[in-house]
Amino acid sequence: MGGESTTRTAPRRGGTGTGPVGSRTGQRLSGVAVALGLVLFLLGFGWGVVVYRPYTVPTSSMTPTIDAGNRVLAERTDGGDIRRGDVVVFKDTSWVTNALVVKRVVAVGGDTVSCCTKGRLTVNGKQIEEPYLPAGSVAESTNFPEVTVPKGRLFLLGDEREGSLDSTAHLTDAAQGTVSQNAVTARVDAVVWPLDGMLERPTGFETLGALSTPGPLRTILVLIVVGGVLVLGGGAYGPIAKRMGGRSRTRTEPAGAR
Numbered sequence: 001m002g003g004e005s006t007t008r009t010a011p012r013r014g015g016t017g018t019g020p021v022g023s024r025t026g027q028r029l030s031g032v033a034v035a036l037g038l039v040l041f042l043l044g045f046g047w048g049v050v051v052y053r054p055y056t057v058p059t060s061s062m063t064p065t066i067d068a069g070n071r072v073l074a075e076r077t078d079g080g081d082i083r084r085g086d087v088v089v090f091k092d093t094s095w096v097t098n099a100l101v102v103k104r105v106v107a108v109g110g111d112t113v114s115c116c117t118k119g120r121l122t123v124n125g126k127q128i129e130e131p132y133l134p135a136g137s138v139a140e141s142t143n144f145p146e147v148t149v150p151k152g153r154l155f156l157l158g159d160e161r162e163g164s165l166d167s168t169a170h171l172t173d174a175a176q177g178t179v180s181q182n183a184v185t186a187r188v189d190a191v192v193w194p195l196d197g198m199l200e201r202p203t204g205f206e207t208l209g210a211l212s213t214p215g216p217l218r219t220i221l222v223l224i225v226v227g228g229v230l231v232l233g234g235g236a237y238g239p240i241a242k243r244m245g246g247r248s249r250t251r252t253e254p255a256g257a258r
Helices: 024-051 203-208 217-249
Strands: 007-010 052-056 071-076 087-090 101-108 112-117 120-123 126-128 144-148 153-157 184-193 251-254
Touching (some): 024 052, 024 217
Antiparallel strands (some): 052 071, 087 101, 112 144
16 A cells, blocks of 8 residues: 555565675774684694693692692693702602502702701701791601702602601612602792682792792683683674674665565
């Protein structure tokens, strides 16, 4: 009927568009973002797999730094790169058969170590501040005589000194409780479950020499996060542009219009 008037929405150009949505510049930037994001994400993930190994710590001998059942990331490293204060993963069959052990290095080859002087560990005649020990605890529950650590070996203690089967439990062994640095497979960088974050480097050992530097974990995490954001952001451009473009292209017009 000529007098009837109804309205409907119709695309500006008529029909339904099936081509890419958004401007060409936006589409190109979206593609670049996704491609770059994938590269960064895969680079970070691959780097992490190569450099780090995950471990679950089975005992409480490293409490409060690492509790029993905590999941840690340890940087694969050569034993020669280990420094005083490092928390390391190693395997020594004279300590435990077919199992990895996590302890803190307090003395390296050539050092002398003993306990206790005024309740503190002594390394090369210097009293060591150990803020990582449980609050109110002493460096050792039982004194031990001075040990000279042979070259290429390490003296290791747990942070929970009263319950840790560490070098002090092996003082009567031929190596006086020391472990070969070649037995070390990795250095713990962070507790990742629960998310306690990076381990702090113990400044109490700085007077004896340089401390180790943290591994590339922070850089790896940045690459993974930035890569993921770029992939998600680039991938979201198409749907967002389609939705916004669909709103701007619709209009009302008489039903009989062509």
